[in-house]
């Protein structure tokens with residue numbers, strides 16, 4: 288039996304679906320059984336546990352052959368200290384791994400997690416890696432995923448209303464765009480085979496590297512909007528826009544730091560591109576199947 292934490296979220300849900308489809312028993316963990324009902328319908332054992340409750344997670348992990356460990360969500364926009372939240376969830380997951388006796392973990396991390404500083408929310412994932420990897424007798428594989436294609440979905444409304452997509456990234460910098468279903472699928476496959484020993488890092492680099500300018504061009508084609516363009520915003524304007532949308536100073540600082548880290552290549556992929564570091568979904572497919580339907584509905 289495999290335990291999937293964050294099963295209500297994007298990568299967790301995908302991991303659970305892949306494991307179920309492959310015939311494994313799955314315990315799907317989330318804060319609300321209601322939000323896991325579709326996984327229950329496909330045969331998952333649904334288990335309510337708050338990620339901030341180590342005792343509840345310990346119970347959830349007992350008897351598992353392996354677990355998928357994820358800190359969700361990406362951001363809590365109005366949180367005054369999001370890093371502290373990440374540390375609490377990381378501590379809870381680590382206690383539960385230790386206490387339950389689980390020996391195989393696939394954890395979701397991020398490109399840039401090698402660095403302790405200067406990477407925004409990825410610093411919390413660096414600390415998560417350090418903390419959980421210190422538990423003795425556990426084989427832990429860290430999936431350091433690239434930039435989620437789903438981040439582009441936050442631009443659907445401005446794309447439709449203002450014919451532009453703006454972000455702080457250098458327009459021509461190649462980015463390792465990857466989808467969350469591909470990450471979940473890879474997590475499931477690695478969890479099931481368990482071919483690594485000790486602590487290992489595997490970068491997930493996507494189908495190919497794509498710049499923001501190219502990504503927006505692909506989206507423009509998919510939504511048939513020739514005048515849709517990419518505009519790089521300054522970090523100061525990006526920060527101000529987040530603040531005007533109710534994002535806390537702490538989270539806005541972190542998000543701006545992501546822009547700075549990516550543009551300076553402080554955050555970058557480091558492993559060679561191979562079959563194992565690549566994932567299948569192209570930006571073209573994502574634009575057609577995920578972005579375009581939302582754009583048309585906006």
Ligand SMILES: NC(=O)c1ccc[n+]([C@@H]2O[C@H](COP(=O)([O-])OP(=O)(O)OC[C@H]3O[C@@H](n4cnc5c(N)ncnc54)[C@H](OP(=O)(O)O)[C@@H]3O)[C@@H](O)[C@H]2O)c1
Nearest residue numbers: 295296297298299317318358359360361396397432434435
């Ligand atoms: N965005 C990127 O480009 C990127 C790149 C690399 C790595 N990452 C990492 O990927 C992880 C996110 O994974 P994901 O995409 O699978 O997650 P996700 O889909 O963003 O997680 C959403 C889930 O988080 C839970 N949630 C929402 N608000 C919450 C709150 N206030 N407190 C606690 N839980 C809350 C909810 O699940 P329940 O209500 O069911 O509990 C929700 O379904 C993060 O650690 C992020 O740093 C992101």
